[in-house]
Amino acid sequence: xxxxxxxxxxxxxxxxxxxxxxxxxxxxxxxxxxxxxxxxxxxxxxxxxxxxxxxxxxxxxxxxxxxxxxxxxxxxxxxxxxxxxxxxxxxxxxxxxxxxxxxxxxxxxxxxxxxxxxxxxxxxxxxxxxxxxxxxxxxxxxxxxxxxxxxxxxxxxxxxxxxxxxxxxxxxxxxxxxxxxxxxxxxxxxxxxxxxxxxxxxxxxxxxxxxxxxxxxxxxxxxxxxxxxxxxxxxxxxxxxxxxxxxxxxxxxxxxxxxxxxxxxxxxxx
Amino acid sequence: xxxxxxxxxxxxxxxxxxxxxxxxxxxxxxxxxxxxxxxxxxxxxxxxxxxxxxxxxxxxxxxxxxxxxxxxxxxxxxxxxxxxxxxxxxxxxxxxxxxxxxxxxxxxxxxxxxxxxxxxxxxxxxxxxxxxxxxxxxxxxxxxxxxxxxxxxxxxxxxxxxxxxxxxxxxxxxxxxxxxxxxxxxxxxxxxxxxxxxxxxxxxxxxxxxxxxxxxxxxxxxxxxxxxxxxxxxxxxxxxxxxxxxxxxxxxxxxxxxxxxxxxxxxxxx
Numbered sequence: 001x002x003x004x005x006x007x008x009x010x011x012x013x014x015x016x017x018x019x020x021x022x023x024x025x026x027x028x029x030x031x032x033x034x035x036x037x038x039x040x041x042x043x044x045x046x047x048x049x050x051x052x053x054x055x056x057x058x059x060x061x062x063x064x065x066x067x068x069x070x071x072x073x074x075x076x077x078x079x080x081x082x083x084x085x086x087x088x089x090x091x092x093x094x095x096x097x098x099x100x101x102x103x104x105x106x107x108x109x110x111x112x113x114x115x116x117x118x119x120x121x122x123x124x125x126x127x128x129x130x131x132x133x134x135x136x137x138x139x140x141x142x143x144x145x146x147x148x149x150x151x152x153x154x155x156x157x158x159x160x161x162x163x164x165x166x167x168x169x170x171x172x173x174x175x176x177x178x179x180x181x182x183x184x185x186x187x188x189x190x191x192x193x194x195x196x197x198x199x200x201x202x203x204x205x206x207x208x209x210x211x212x213x214x215x216x217x218x219x220x221x222x223x224x225x226x227x228x229x230x231x232x233x234x235x236x237x238x239x240x241x242x243x244x245x246x247x248x249x250x251x252x253x254x255x256x257x258x259x260x261x262x263x264x265x266x267x268x269x270x
Numbered sequence: 271x272x273x274x275x276x277x278x279x280x281x282x283x284x285x286x287x288x289x290x291x292x293x294x295x296x297x298x299x300x301x302x303x304x305x306x307x308x309x310x311x312x313x314x315x316x317x318x319x320x321x322x323x324x325x326x327x328x329x330x331x332x333x334x335x336x337x338x339x340x341x342x343x344x345x346x347x348x349x350x351x352x353x354x355x356x357x358x359x360x361x362x363x364x365x366x367x368x369x370x371x372x373x374x375x376x377x378x379x380x381x382x383x384x385x386x387x388x389x390x391x392x393x394x395x396x397x398x399x400x401x402x403x404x405x406x407x408x409x410x411x412x413x414x415x416x417x418x419x420x421x422x423x424x425x426x427x428x429x430x431x432x433x434x435x436x437x438x439x440x441x442x443x444x445x446x447x448x449x450x451x452x453x454x455x456x457x458x459x460x461x462x463x464x465x466x467x468x469x470x471x472x473x474x475x476x477x478x479x480x481x482x483x484x485x486x487x488x489x490x491x492x493x494x495x496x497x498x499x500x501x502x503x504x505x506x507x508x509x510x511x512x513x514x515x516x517x518x519x520x521x522x523x524x525x526x527x528x529x530x531x532x533x534x535x536x537x538x539x540x
Binding site: 052053056057060061068070071080189190192193196197270 | 327331460
């Protein structure tokens with residue numbers, strides 16, 4: 001194989017995912033935006049088996065914020081999306097939820113899997129998947145340019161309930177130049193299983209967002225003159241459901257600290 | 271409103287769905303291909319609550335043959351896809367399965383819902399949804415032209431198991447002129463939640479299909495010179511899983527006798 005150092009081949013990419021996961025397993029804590037480009041990143045939520053049906057139904061009823069990419073068997077910590085990975089250790093940062101409240105953030109969830117041996121783990125599509133194609137089309141991703149986390153907001157949009165689960169939709173926001181908004185829509189729409197097209201364009205007040213400078217998760221980014229705030233459904237939505245529904249126990253990724261899979265982004269292109 | 275008799279408006283269409291459902295409720299039995307054009311038709315399977323998680327997981331793991339459009343609450347026979355409909359009576363023909371074997375075909379399933387009061391009903395996307403766009407592109411649907419049911423075949427392609435469920439993929443087949451196969455792929459690919467792009471093109475033996483003239487479900491159609499058999503994943507796949515897994519009790523639609531929703535086909539276009 002010819003080495004092309006500044007443009008890793010598709011064949012080389014899975015190695016980047018594997019190495020990143022090993023670094024997180026060894027204790028590294030950092031947001032995953034821009035890591036292992038070209039490989040799909042996923043949101044994670046693990047719930048006791050008793051809650052798995054309610055959650056899978058919640059996801060089916062709310063496919064824009066909760067597109068399910070894989071579900072582990074109860075008690076397993078493996079996924080077909082990255083057969084070598086260990087879901088207990090290979091994310092950079094986990095959140096632990098008890099009775100609907102954030103209890104702790106930990107870099108290793110092994111002890112929690114021991115505490116709840118029947119956990120079912122859901123991996124959910126992430127809008128990072130279409131950021132590569134957006135950038136290739138010449139659309140700047142402000143949070144990547146600034147080296148920070150994407151800004152995320154809780155909204156007033158109620159998800160459709162399922163069993164004991166309810167909650168509001170969480171969205172991510174990217175400022176897009178007005179003349180590129182249509183391109184951002186059509187490009188992201190080609191990836192329906194990783195949130196797809198935006199859910200809202202241009203009017204944060206209508207979503208119940210009072211101040212774009214104060215995101216509920218992630219980091220604020222500046223909106224320049226001539227740019228429109230564009231909102232995509234976000235895989236942090238399950239964490240809002242955990243809070244709103246008082247779920248007794250859950251483990252999730254920390255926002256922006258995703259699970260990096262071996263699957264090329266192109267798999268989710270339709 | 272101006273009446274345009276030979277081209278019903280989008281606004282008039284839901285009435286056609288409602289009237290068709292009332293006819294089936296009153297006892298009419300007939301395949302639904304071509305009925306209420308422009309409105310989404312769905313495959314149906316109802317299972318006792320105890321089997322609902324396994325099935326929802328089976329569908330998540332096999333989204334090409336089992337794209338879930340809606341799931342009812344246990345015991346309910348209503349769906350958001352057609353709020354006036356009664357899922358117990360409004361399909362033209364039902365199949366009743368006991369211990370994995372076909373037990374009966376009935377035009378009214380009310381007594382069966384009484385027998386199993388905790389049934390969870392799954393409505394699954396149907397390739398009929400993209401037949402309209404294919405026809406509008408000038409691609410003949412042979413089974414519609416001949417007024418018969420689409421041919422469906424069991425294959426040797428194993429679905430990914432989930433819990434107690436396993437089985438092979440069922441496919442539908444449409445003969446397509448060789449120079450239009452690429453168009454058929456790109457058009458159907460725009461509808462990923464109703465089976466999307468074909469799973470196979472051109473070599474039935476590779477799917478384990480010995481004779482295209484003898485479909486396992488539906489009716490055989492002739493393949494003309496210069497045409498290629500194109501295979502799409504099919505929503506009869508859950509019935510194959512019922513058989514292969516020895517599911518104690520299930521109700522499904524009879525192949526080709528679908529549930530007609532109020533939802534325009536365009537909803538599933540990405």
